[in-house]
Amino acid sequence: MHTQLDDREALFDTEPPGLASRLVGLRPYQPGTTPYEHPEEPPFVVFAGDRGRGKTAVLHALREAYRGHTPTALLDGEERQFAAPPPDRPDAAWSPVVQALTTAAEQLAGPVKGAGRIGFPRLSCGLLAVAAGGWSDRDAPRLRQEAERVLLLGGGESWLPGFTGRWAGKVGSRLVASAGGTGAVVEPVIEAALEAFTEGVSPAHRRLRGAASWYRDYPNADGSPKLALILLSRHFRAGGHGRRHAERHLVRALLADLDDAYAGVVQRSHRRGRPVLLIDNVQEPAGLGLLEPVLRDRADGIRDQAVFFAGLRGRTHPALRNAGRLDLPETARTTGWRPGPSPSSRALLVSLPAGAGHTPA
Numbered sequence: 001m002h003t004q005l006d007d008r009e010a011l012f013d014t015e016p017p018g019l020a021s022r023l024v025g026l027r028p029y030q031p032g033t034t035p036y037e038h039p040e041e042p043p044f045v046v047f048a049g050d051r052g053r054g055k056t057a058v059l060h061a062l063r064e065a066y067r068g069h070t071p072t073a074l075l076d077g078e079e080r081q082f083a084a085p086p087p088d089r090p091d092a093a094w095s096p097v098v099q100a101l102t103t104a105a106e107q108l109a110g111p112v113k114g115a116g117r118i119g120f121p122r123l124s125c126g127l128l129a130v131a132a133g134g135w136s137d138r139d140a141p142r143l144r145q146e147a148e149r150v151l152l153l154g155g156g157e158s159w160l161p162g163f164t165g166r167w168a169g170k171v172g173s174r175l176v177a178s179a180g181g182t183g184a185v186v187e188p189v190i191e192a193a194l195e196a197f198t199e200g201v202s203p204a205h206r207r208l209r210g211a212a213s214w215y216r217d218y219p220n221a222d223g224s225p226k227l228a229l230i231l232l233s234r235h236f237r238a239g240g241h242g243r244r245h246a247e248r249h250l251v252r253a254l255l256a257d258l259d260d261a262y263a264g265v266v267q268r269s270h271r272r273g274r275p276v277l278l279i280d281n282v283q284e285p286a287g288l289g290l291l292e293p294v295l296r297d298r299a300d301g302i303r304d305q306a307v308f309f310a311g312l313r314g315r316t317h318p319a320l321r322n323a324g325r326l327d328l329p330e331t332a333r334t335t336g337w338r339p340g341p342s343p344s345s346r347a348l349l350v351s352l353p354a355g356a357g358h359t360p361a
Contacts, residue, residue, distance in 0.1 A: 008058065010332035012065070019045070019331040019350075020062060023307045026273035028065035031113070033272050041298060042274070043324065043337045043348035044291065044308045046282060048315055053352040055311030059278045062309055071118055071258070071275040073107035075100055077284030088142060092237050093134025097247045097289030101254055102127065104277060104290075105153050108258065115271045118261045119204075121211030122253035124154035125193070126232060130246070132189035133233040143185065147193075154208050190229045214256065218249065248293040255294070255304040262305065274307045282310035283317055292319055295343035316349070323347035 011019050014027040014034075021027050022037035023045070036042075047055045056076075063074045075082075077096075081103070085094035105120045127150045135143045197208045212225040221228035232249060235242035258275050279287045287310065294308065312320070322344040324337045331350060339345045 008061075008328070010328050010330075011058065012061070013332065016333060019335070020065065020309075022334075024066060024070065024273045024276055026066065026069055028062075031069060031272070037334060038337070041303060041339065041346070042305075042307050043335065043339070044294060044298075044310070044346055046291075046310045046312045046320060046323065046347055046349050047328075047352055048312045048349045049352050050314065053354070055313075055352065056280055058352070059280050059309060059311055062276065062278055066273075066276050068111065068113055070271070070273045071108040071110070071112060071261070072278070073104040073276070074278040075103055075280065075286065075290075077279065077281035077287035079286075082284065082286035089146075090134035093131050093146075095236075095243065095247065095289070096284070096286035098127065098130060098250065100286040100290055101250055102150075102153070105254060105257075108275060108277075109153070112271070118258065119154050119207060120254060120257040121154040121207045122214050122257050123250065124150050124152075125208065125211045125215065125229060126246075126250045126253050127153070128193055129186070129190060129229040129233040130236050130250070132186045133237045135185055143189070147189070151208075154204070154211065186230055186233045190226055190233075194226055211253075211257075214253070215249075244289075247289055248296065251290060251293040252297055252302065255297075255306055258306055259304060274305050276307050276309070279308065279310040282312050283314065288319060291347075292343070295319070295346045298339070298346045299341065299343040312349075315351075320344050320347050320349060323349045325349045325351070327351045328353060 009018060012028050014021060014030065014032075017027065017034040021034040023042045025034055025036050026032070027034055047053075047058055049055060059074060063072055066072045077100075082096040082099050085091060085099075101123060105123055109118050109120070111117070128147060131143070131146045131150055135146075194212055197205055197212060199205075212229070214225075215221065215228035215232065216223045216225050218228035218231060221231055232246045236246040237243075261275075262271050277290075279290060281287055282291055291308075291310065294304070294306075298304070322340060322342045324335070324345070324347070326335060326348065328350050335348060337348050
């Protein structure tokens with residue numbers, strides 16, 4: 001089965017279980033479960049090495065091993081989509097991290113055997129606030145289109161056929177109707193969205209109401225979801241530290257939405273294992289913008305159950321200075337990994353054997 005990866009038994013073995021099985025809780029290519037090695041918090045695994053070590057081959061093999069069995073996404077930080085915004089997207093409403101989060105959510109929402117589609121309502125609310133910060137009311141048609149695209153991520157299996165598009169269009173109309181004058185439309189957009197969430201009685205509306213309320217703990221929001229989303233949009237537009245602060249909350253929103261999909265007895269009975277996020281070329285802005293917030297939040301005690309596997313070009317990176325270090329064969333039965341107090345200690349750098357795999361990374 002792994003003709004190009006025969007030297008990767010430490011990762012892909014099923015009996016006894018290899019590293020992937022023990023972290024994801026599922027055997028590769030199979031629905032069978034495996035006990036977690038790290039039930040409270042999995043390490044952020046980073047495959048390190050120069051070109052030709054097969055990092056890309058490993059990540060693609062992991063995607064094929066788990067896609068369809070558990071929510072799975074694969075991103076490559078060097079892809080063109082993360083280099084610059086599309087021609088019709090304002091710079092103020094775009095970043096490599098926002099693009100990575102949107103791309104990851106779209107893939108994670110893919111079909112999984114025995115379970116419904118995952119919705120990302122928290123992420124949708126945050127992305128809508130970011131999108132609103134890049135437009136003025138003169139951009140009404142594009143604003144409506146962007147609102148529809150973002151809000152589609154908030155849906156789930158409870159949405160009736162055809163309802164998603166109609167509902168998103170209705171919200172888009174409210175956004176446009178509420179935008180008067182010639183200035184920025186952040187507040188009208190957020191007000192219109194919150195009003196639409198409040199008026200609706202469907203499960204989708206209730207989900208988005210709860211998602212907006214999740215932001216009430218945003219710093220200096222004083223418990224107000226509206227003010228929280230306005231501040232998030234403002235921080236994102238400010239760039240620099242402010243943008244990184246906003247992006248950290250967006251990453252946290254994605255992981256909170258994933259956790260919700262596993263919350264409760266019913267959900268857990270339909271979903272086995274953990275969701276898997278794969279990031280190639282994690283040293284690029286799109287990758288670091290996911291890695292660093294996850295490590296910081298985990299060090300701060302903000303738990304999530306997502307399993308990250310990443311590929312790093314090179315042997316180390318400043319964001320990983322205190323990471324654990326093992327050669328891949330050493331992970332075959334156990335990692336012995338224990339995180340320390342620093343964010344970077346939440347990661348585990350795994351060196352791949354020389355010449356292993358046949359796909360350059």
